[in-house]
Amino acid sequence: MSIILEARDIHFRYPREGREVIRGISFHIRKGEKIALVGPNGAGKSTLLQMFNGMIRPSTGTMLFDNKPIRYDSASLRDLRRRVGYVLQNADRQLIAPTVWQDVAFGPSNLGYDDEMVGKKVADALRHVGIEGFGRRPPHQLSGGEKKRVAIAGILAMDPDILIFDEPTSDLDPAGSEDIMELLEELNHEGRTVIISTHDVELAYPWADRAILLLNGEILREDRPEVAFGSPGLVRKAHLSVPALLDLSLELGRRGYSQPERKPRSVLDMVEIIENLLHGSRWNRVPGTITVCNVDEDRRSLASCVASREDLAIGTMGTRAKQRAQQEQLPVEFHYGVIDKCILRALRGKDSLILTTNSMAGRVTLRVEAYCRESGNTIAVIPLKPAEQEPPAATKGNAGEGEGGYEE
Amino acid sequence: MFETLLDDIAQESAFRHIHPGTKLLLGLGSLVICLVSPSPLVPLLSGIVLSCVLVIPARVSPVIYGELLLGPAVFTVISVVLLFFLLGGGAVIWRYHPVLWIDLTLTEGSLREGILVLCRVFGCSVSLFFITLTTPMTDLFNLMKRARVPVELIDLMMIMYRYVFIFYEHAKEIYLAQKMRLGYGSPKESLRSLSSLCGMLFITSWNAGEDLIRAMDCRCYDGAFPSFGQVEPVRARSILPVVLYLLILGVIGFMASARIVKLP
Numbered sequence: 001m002s003i004i005l006e007a008r009d010i011h012f013r014y015p016r017e018g019r020e021v022i023r024g025i026s027f028h029i030r031k032g033e034k035i036a037l038v039g040p041n042g043a044g045k046s047t048l049l050q051m052f053n054g055m056i057r058p059s060t061g062t063m064l065f066d067n068k069p070i071r072y073d074s075a076s077l078r079d080l081r082r083r084v085g086y087v088l089q090n091a092d093r094q095l096i097a098p099t100v101w102q103d104v105a106f107g108p109s110n111l112g113y114d115d116e117m118v119g120k121k122v123a124d125a126l127r128h129v130g131i132e133g134f135g136r137r138p139p140h141q142l143s144g145g146e147k148k149r150v151a152i153a154g155i156l157a158m159d160p161d162i163l164i165f166d167e168p169t170s171d172l173d174p175a176g177s178e179d180i181m182e183l184l185e186e187l188n189h190e191g192r193t194v195i196i197s198t199h200d201v202e203l204a205y206p207w208a209d210r211a212i213l214l215l216n217g218e219i220l221r222e223d224r225p226e227v228a229f230g231s232p233g234l235v236r237k238a239h240l241s242v243p244a245l246l247d248l249s250l251e252l253g254r255r256g257y258s259q260p261e262r263k264p265r266s267v268l269d270m271v272e273i274i275e276n277l278l279h280g281s282r283w284n285r286v287p288g289t290i291t292v293c294n295v296d297e298d299r300r301s302l303a304s305c306v307a308s309r310e311d312l313a314i315g316t317m318g319t320r321a322k323q324r325a326q327q328e329q330l331p332v333e334f335h336y337g338v339i340d341k342c343i344l345r346a347l348r349g350k351d352s353l354i355l356t357t358n359s360m361a362g363r364v365t366l367r368v369e370a371y372c373r374e375s376g377n378t379i380a381v382i383p384l385k386p387a388e389q390e391p392p393a394a395t396k397g398n399a400g401e402g403e404g405g406y407e408e
Numbered sequence: 409m410f411e412t413l414l415d416d417i418a419q420e421s422a423f424r425h426i427h428p429g430t431k432l433l434l435g436l437g438s439l440v441i442c443l444v445s446p447s448p449l450v451p452l453l454s455g456i457v458l459s460c461v462l463v464i465p466a467r468v469s470p471v472i473y474g475e476l477l478l479g480p481a482v483f484t485v486i487s488v489v490l491l492f493f494l495l496g497g498g499a500v501i502w503r504y505h506p507v508l509w510i511d512l513t514l515t516e517g518s519l520r521e522g523i524l525v526l527c528r529v530f531g532c533s534v535s536l537f538f539i540t541l542t543t544p545m546t547d548l549f550n551l552m553k554r555a556r557v558p559v560e561l562i563d564l565m566m567i568m569y570r571y572v573f574i575f576y577e578h579a580k581e582i583y584l585a586q587k588m589r590l591g592y593g594s595p596k597e598s599l600r601s602l603s604s605l606c607g608m609l610f611i612t613s614w615n616a617g618e619d620l621i622r623a624m625d626c627r628c629y630d631g632a633f634p635s636f637g638q639v640e641p642v643r644a645r646s647i648l649p650v651v652l653y654l655l656i657l658g659v660i661g662f663m664a665s666a667r668i669v670k671l672p
Contacts, residue, residue: 055622078628086626092574093619094626097633098566099546105634107627118634136636138546140573141416154627 001030003067004162004193005052005084010061012047012217021047022058023217029195031161034188036204036225037197039214040239045197046089048214049164052195053084082111085160089167091147092139100126100142100150101135107158125153129183130319145176152183163187165196169203178336181207186318190359205229205243206265206337213238226263245270252277268340271347272375287377288346290368293384295324296358303328305384306353313350315342317364318357325355339367346379353384413472418544422467427642428547430650434458435539437654442531447664448524451531454657458534468541476537484529491522545569546636553635563633567620575613582608 005028012022021044029035037045050056051063054070054077063070065080088094097103101122108121126132129149139147148168155163168184169177181203188194198204204211204225211228213220215238221228226246229235235242242250245264253259257277264270291312293302302324306312315334316322325332334341334352342352354364365381372378418424423431438458442451459477462468497517504512549569552562582605586592591601 053626055626078630081626081628088619088623088626090619093616094623096567096570096620096623098549098569099636101636102546102566102634106624106629106632109632109634110628110630112630112632136546137419138415138544138573139570141419158627 001032003028004031004065005029006064006067007048007051007058008062008064010051010058010063012051012056012059021217022051024061025217025219026061027212027219027222029162029193031193032188032191033193034184034207034209035193035195036208036211037195037214038199038201038204038211038228038238038240039197039220040199043214043238044217045214046166047217049086049166049195049197052162052164053086054080055086082107082158083160084162084164085155085158086164087148087151087155087166087168089170091144091151091171094151094154095139095147098138099135100131100137100139100153103139103150104153104157107154111158121157121159122153125157128156128319129153130323144171145173145179148172148176148180149183156187160192162193162195165194167198168196169198169200175335177203182317182336183319186357186360189363199240201229201235201240201243205246213240215239226265230263249273266337266340268344268371271344285347285349287379288349288351289380289382290342290346290364291351291353291382291384292361292364293353293355294358294361295321295355296361298384301328302355302384303330306330309351309353311351313342313345313352314355315339315352316355317360320357321355321360330355339364343368343371343379347377414540415544417468417472417541421542422465423542424544425640426542426646427640428543428551430642430647431543432539432548432551433647434650434653435535435543437650438538438657439532439535441654441657441661442528442535445528445661445665446524447661448527449664450657450661451527453660455527455531455534457653458538462534462538462541466542473537473541476541477533480529480533484526488522488526491525492518494518495521550636559633562635566633571613571616574616575609578612579605579609 007025007027009024009026010022011020011024013020025048037048039045047056051058052065054063054072057072065084070076070080095103097106104122104125105118108118113121122135123132126134129152131146131149131153134142134146134150139150142150152163163184165184168180172180184194184196185207196204196208206225208225210223211225212222213228213234220238221231221234225243229240229243229246230250232242232250245267248270249259249264252273260273260276262269264273293305295302295318306314313333314325314330315338316325316332317338322332322335338354342354345352356364368379368381438454442454445451459473463470463473492514493512495518496513496515498515498520500513500515501519502514504510546569549562549566552565553559586601586605590597592598
């Protein structure tokens, strides 16, 4: 993958302030990567992020975008800011217009699009983040999560290649945070590079492709999350904590239980490890199936398809899938980390259904296949069939009944 | 949360989807007729009709509406009682003259004037409430843009509208924080707390201003502040009744004034 953003030995100090905030940072980010910039408060995360779209100019050193040094004349900056979208930490500070529609239209209007184009961009962006019909509302009437979505829509309306989020979940409740992380996942799957800053390691650990640990304006470590967060000394030095799953794996390792090369990134990985420790071999129960339905193509009534399957757990991936489930009043069990949770369920011999959007449809098969290859299990991924052709679920679905040791 | 409340009612009003111009025509039209009518009958009638329109088809809660009316009512009643005894003319109806320096006289002229003022205030307040409770600020901005009000002015108003709520929330937080630490215990302490609240609010708004510029820059600000594209069409079934109503009100006013001209 080609490099889209690069920093070469950048330093920065605020004018009239003696201390250097950024002290010699070099790194690069590839197209389509998910990057988590992790560090304690005051480590320089926000300052660094603001350099990505030219809000702050490094005192020395070079920032490169698309392999060209960033130029700081106003025309180049406008182009840069169109392509590098920045979502501020405080949504209230980002929303500037009196209605949601006007706020989302702010970027496109300033890019000089005509009215029709602006209308289309706004409608698309609002649909994308799942807040259609909010256009007339003033921002102060919205909840925290809704405000965040409007802020994201305002950036998406400019159609950027890179999305930067400063502390995307800092003022959201846990369910709201998961929704936003799921949205980031979706945006990434459409080919956008996503960079977040956070001090929430539990959030960054399963999500990121790469983590950059920042302390006092310097990069402490830059690697895959399981490596970057894997050294307790380093993590403590950065005023962070080791993610619980990684901690558990390290502790098991210290007690002499053999640990695989690849550290666990999710509950699924951890379950696999524990299963192996307990049974010495893989799960010997008949696994359940995962049914996939692409809501963008499938216009049938899903409610009737799943009505006869009470044992079926439903998970949604993507904004439109969530909306569809809401429309049809389907009981959704999984909103975030859906594929892993469905695999876990299949391992217990139970079936699940994943509603997904076009952009995420292929991912289910890929992830399940990757898992099967690694673990040696076989889990079938099947497309949703009409109700009458549905195979009788009872024979397979009951295999795991009565165990009940693990509940989501 | 009073100021949020008014705007919230307007946002959720059943008249939300009527063209704001139609609503403004009704509100401002009846306001002008109430003001120029020399007879108390017209503003009284207008006030009652518009109140009924607000409560029944527009579905404003009668309790909230009543509370809103109570504000101007208290003020008006006190003023009108004063007017009764200040103004004069015509036959004396009632007089209270207990001691030399107290002489309260109620005359026919002062009674008529007082009642006219009372009715006018009622009619005009209801007209204004009609606009406030059915037309959100955001629609008014839109209308202003169409009425060729200078864009710079509207942009500023929109930003102010957006930030009023943020600063109000912030002021409330500071006030609560001060109150929790007994900041308003004595008059002296209250004064000190209030001054620090104002100072804090000033600093906050200064910072918010800088953040605003940054947020606008992030989104390629180039002088354009979009206006809301979708506007409801002017519909005959809403504009015709309004015009008809205003005509009837005008005719009643004209007839009443003609009769009053004949009276003396």
